[in-house]
Amino acid sequence: GDSVTQMEGPVTLSEEAFLTINCTYTATGYPSLFWYVQYPGEGLQLLLKATKADDKGSNKGFEATYRKETTSFHLEKGSVQVSDSAVYFCALSYSGSARQLTFGSGTQLTVLP
Amino acid sequence: KAGVTQTPRYLIKTRGQQVTLSCSPISGHRSVSWYQQTPGQGLQFLFEYFSETQRNKGNFPGRFSGRQFSNSRSEMNVSTLELGDSALYLCASSLAGGADTGELFFGEGSRLTVL
Numbered sequence: 001g002d003s004v005t006q007m008e009g010p011v012t013l014s015e016e017a018f019l020t021i022n023c024t025y026t027a028t029g030y031p032s033l034f035w036y037v038q039y040p041g042e043g044l045q046l047l048l049k050a051t052k053a054d055d056k057g058s059n060k061g062f063e064a065t066y067r068k069e070t071t072s073f074h075l076e077k078g079s080v081q082v083s084d085s086a087v088y089f090c091a092l093s094y095s096g097s098a099r100q101l102t103f104g105s106g107t108q109l110t111v112l113p
Numbered sequence: 114k115a116g117v118t119q120t121p122r123y124l125i126k127t128r129g130q131q132v133t134l135s136c137s138p139i140s141g142h143r144s145v146s147w148y149q150q151t152p153g154q155g156l157q158f159l160f161e162y163f164s165e166t167q168r169n170k171g172n173f174p175g176r177f178s179g180r181q182f183s184n185s186r187s188e189m190n191v192s193t194l195e196l197g198d199s200a201l202y203l204c205a206s207s208l209a210g211g212a213d214t215g216e217l218f219f220g221e222g223s224r225l226t227v228l
Binding site: 036041042043044045046049089091098099100101102103104105106 | 116117144146148155156157158161168169171203205207216217218219220221222
């Protein structure tokens with residue numbers, strides 16, 4: 001079946017550091033890929049998405065590119081802020097069942113001032 | 114615009130009991146999905162309801178059930194509770210219509226503890 005694998009956390013960075021959170025997937029078809037973020041005390045929120053190979057999703061300075069050849073969707077940000085501290089989830093779904101997301105295990109990010 | 118509202122936020126039950134959780138989606142959203150979040154298994158899809166009909170179902174036993182009302186509000190029920198049902202249950206709503214971008218909007222969850 002389908003699965004999503006994220007890098008183990010927690011990740012601790014200093015403010016203005018470069019961030020990469022690795023995400024790879026195993027899929028039987030051609031899924032859409034997502035990054036969701038969960039800030040402390042809040043529900044999950046969509047951060048960005050990509051629906052086909054080579055698409056780049058971006059939002060709030062975060063970027064991720066859908067790489068079919070390496071089955072990856074790594075999340076990057078050039079300069080993190082304290083306010084980026086949260087749990088980040090990589091996920092996939094198919095257009096026929098778009099609300100049935102398969103999630104990775106989540107990566108806790110802490111940014112220190 | 115109000116977000117997804119889940120009630121109750123916290124509850125404690127004992128093994129063998131049953132529980133009902135409620136979810137009010139964002140106004141205008143017609144699809145409601147439910148997820149279970151545990152430290153061991155992570156986030157797992159339970160089921161999705163659209164127009165009062167279950168549209169997709171995850172790999173959970175029949176003790177887990179749900180329904181959706183005509184106003185799109187949804188409930189999920191877990192019968193004969195087991196210790197392993199202790200989890201955060203998340204509800205997510207989406208438009209599921211012509212303007213749907215596929216984005217899910219999540220509530221803060223109902224935390225169930227089974228003793």
